Amino acid sequence: MELKQIIIAYKAGDTQSKSWAETYARALEKRGAHVLMGPSGVKDNPYPVFLSSVSSQIDLALVLGGDGSALAAARHLAPEGALILAVNVGGHLGFLTEPFELFQDTEAVIDRLESDVYAIQRRMMLQAQVLEGGRIKPEPMSDRFFCLNEMSVKPASIDRMPTSILEMEVDGEVVDQFQGDGLLVATPTGSTCYTASANGPIVHPGMEAMVVTPICPLSLSSRPLVLPPGSVVNVWPLGEQEPLTKLWTDGALGTTIWPGQRVSVSMSKHLAKFIILREDHSFYTTLREKLWWAGTRVHYDNEHRNGNH
CATH class of the missing domain: 3.40.50.10330 (Probable inorganic polyphosphate/atp-NAD kinase; domain 1)
Structure with missing residues (x-):
């Protein structure tokens, strides 16, 4: 270099x-x-x-x-x-x-x-934009936002904790409506962050996929979904009279979603490229050490279980 x-x-x-x-x-x-x-x-x-x-x-x-x-x-x-x-x-x-x-x-x-x-690890990213109008030629109402972890669509208010009703479309087809604290659309990288806290699946970062996870839904039937990377996820806030719902990118405020607008989330053509210096870099080691899985609590000198090898 x-x-x-x-x-x-x-x-x-x-x-x-x-x-x-x-x-x-x-x-x-x-x-x-x-x-x-x-x-x-x-x-x-x-x-x-x-x-x-x-x-x-x-x-x-x-x-x-x-x-x-x-x-x-x-x-x-x-x-x-x-x-x-x-x-x-x-x-x-x-x-x-x-x-x-x-x-x-x-x-x-x-x-x-x-x-x-060194090695280079390439990680998938997402992009999102707020749109308004019909499905054929919608008008962009915001800049294009990028994230490495997740896009979250959730309300925010200074004086109360509002919930929201969000309708989700995948490739133009309505899949579900979620009433609760919001909705996450994550990359595999983001599956170990907010998505994991919301009981979503952990996905290996070597994969290309989109993980949709409702945040504290009021319906027990609402489940996380893992979608192929070519999917387009549209999220519509329903029944709002005032602009409470926001788009957040990796936890940072992106923009406000006004009544009648929607967020369109898809895979970005850009990849995050991280330099890896560790020779023993492993996703599974990271999970064990950072999430305190069993591998960090029980150690055997010969890297086996109880057997004498």
Whole structure:
């Protein structure tokens, strides 16, 4: 990899993350790279400035923080085709990040990047847009939003906890109506996040699929659905007199859905591309360690069960 144009995003408000960002910026600049650096957080979005400031292709996005930082990077950088190295510096679970231990030898990490000693994991993303009008030529009423985890359609209000009635179409056919707290349309990557909390299925990130999961539905017959990646999911809020329902992308507010409008969700043509430094990278190890499955509680030295092998 040529390291000419680099962007570095660190977790806003985290001193350790900022310190390591500065360390890497200095090391990369010594090797002739042009580096743009800034904080990423709930109230800090550096990516529009990054993208408007670069005149050439982004060779690498170094993202220091937790899963939230990695998700924000993917939403903004996947359409640019940028490679993302996300490292768990100041984060919590770290489903999408490389461990901090592999990151501390600055020169060795940069040598690996320049020598292409890493793997690239490509993850499916979704796109969504608010539409209005007929089914043949609907009029777009919002920008196109991207997500790596999930699109959620759910109401929000300052002074109460509203529920909603949402009708779901798949490829033009009404499938179900959900009364409850909302609806999630997730990627396989997002199946271990909000979708898992809503009792949806866990889907291997190597698959291409869309997972639709109702959030706390009032009907016990409402079940999660796993759909093929070419599906188009339309979600219609029903019976609303005021614009309470919102579109959320990876937990960040996208836009308001006004009465009479719908959200159309489909697979994005863009893939999030993450650099993997771990030689023992495994989705199943991640599940055991991050979700505290049995493999993290019971250890056998010979990696077998109780047998003497």
